[in-house]
Amino acid sequence: MRVLVIEDDRETAQFLQRSLRESGHTADVAGDGESGLAMAREGRHDVLIVDRMLPRRDGLSVVQALRSEGSRTPVLILSALGEVDDRVKGLRAGGDDYLTKPYAYTELLARIEALTRRPAPEEQVTRYSVGDLSLDRLSHKVTRAGEPILLQPREFRLLEYLMKHAGQVVTRTMLLENVWDYHFDPQTNVIDVHISRLRSKIDKGFAKPLLHTVRGAGYMIRDGAD
């Protein structure tokens, strides 16, 4: 995918550009708000990474301008401001996700990949399936190899989120934000415990595990074949 990084810190921008290329993506860099807006208007990018504090035009106003022009390119806002109110402001301005500095590159990559594969809002998928595991969003039924699996409501939402992003890395914070709607770091790694519970329900007794741990990044659900 083609990424536009609007970031004024040269080193950060170069690091992102290099890392994104290594991950198999193309990345363009704009060093200030005005040139970033101009490049984003060309509409050649699949996702924008916008720093909040930029020279010439701040990041939020770049996003607002794009949204008022009807652009629907997904935007990840990067900011040193990470409090509750700042995040709400960022999302209100039209950002699709908000990441606080300092961040891990794996976190950023997982998030932009999740953003670009997000189905359009009108597109209603009622059923997810990975390998022989399937989840019905309407009847809230989960089956593996035809056998019904009983899940708690939160486990269902956890699996639903993982399956919606099947084949992509999903980080612990993404799960905490999207499944539990919490934006803080729990002191203990609570997510790991929930994942291992879910894993024991969907993978236990099956030769091919579907729920994988990605070291140093998070989790991924995928058919073991690929």
Added chain:
Amino acid sequence: MTALIRLLGSTPFRLALAYMGAFVVAAALVVGFIAWRANDLLTNKVVETLEAEVTGLREQFQAGGPQRLATIVAQRSLEPGSGLYLLVDASGRKVAGNLDRVPRELEGAQNGSVFAYADEHGRRGSRLAVGVPLPVPGGFVLVVGRDIEDLSRFARTMGQLGLWSIALLALLGIGAGLAASRSVLKRIEAITEASRAIMGGDLSKRLPLHGSGDELDRLSESLNAMLARIEELIVALREVSDNIAHDLKTPLNRLRNRAEAALRNPDGAASYRDGLVKTIEEADELIKTFNSLLLIARLEAGAVAESMGPADPASIISDVAELYEPVAEEAGLHLDASAPRGLAVVVNRELVSQAVANLVDNAIKYSVPDGGARPGDGAGRPEVTLSMARVGDSIEITVADRGPGVPPQDRERALQRFVRLEKSRSRPGSGLGLSLVAAVARLHGGSIRLEDNAPGLRAVLTLPLRGVRPATAASPLRAGANAP
């Protein structure tokens, strides 16, 4: 000399001077008015008496002719008092009376007038009098007068007295003004000096108090209270920065050591990799600590008050319990949560959730003996209970465990930033968990207290129920919720 100039130019002295001036002008006006009125009154009185006498004498003349008039005039002239009489005939010769001749001021005059006359010692024009000339048929002229010398002398004396007393008053006023401004100036200068010393860095210094409790004292008192608060804050700030220095520098140093050790390791690439992974883990821990610190600082500044919204505390509690239930189970504990529904609080859901999560996290952490998870043995499984109750106008969220607890003398300290009681040093954590809870409680107008759970620790988070906003003011936090 300069001191005198400063004194003369001081605000209190200038005020006293202006006051003085206004007072003197007012006093002069009053005295002048009184003098004028008194003079008028006395003169009128004299003129009235004269007119009455003239009328009487005229009647005597009409009844008894010039002869009788002359007799009466002669008679009255002899009476002691201030009456002055003179009757002259057509040729100007004195017929009777105690004046020698018609005063010049009354010659040919129609009306009464003031005149001067010779006293009993013959000094001409030495005494003042008021007189009325009265033409009598037959060419006679009658002059009736009253001596007013004593009166006018009295008036002059009074006037001079008035002027002198005003002058004296002015002098006294200026003196008093000087004295008052000197004392006020001295006190203000003492205050200025003290504040200079404080600005110079001596924060323990206070403004001097006079002890009279007047407005200057009250001003100094409130400034002193302000200074005490500032000093308190600065001391707290210094303490915090010392703690930050300690708690950030220690892991930073560890991070550095780890990187250095990896670099020195002769095993090469594999050890580099291992070192880097550990370095990143260490950095992540640092970032977490840093974020908690920032959050606490922002909460203490009251910076997130705008994101408050109505919430059901029971759902906050059940959500946190649901998040931690598997963690508790894995630790061999039973997490029991109960909360009555239907109560509403105005809170930042995120922050209160985080506070409750921290309490539960601690309870689980300290319930596990140092040896690790204890085997589940059914009924004897240690419990962590999360409960909520309404107490008056507040709700109390209680998290209780069966761990080692906190001794009473350490409970207050445990709520402070970075304080990790000795026993807990071996366990993971930044020491910021409870202070974050305390900051969240304060932000919401509530409090946190630690109690004995006999055995174990019971943490009670109190939040006020008041001020539930209408539903339209829904938490903006919800705007960021993107769970499908």
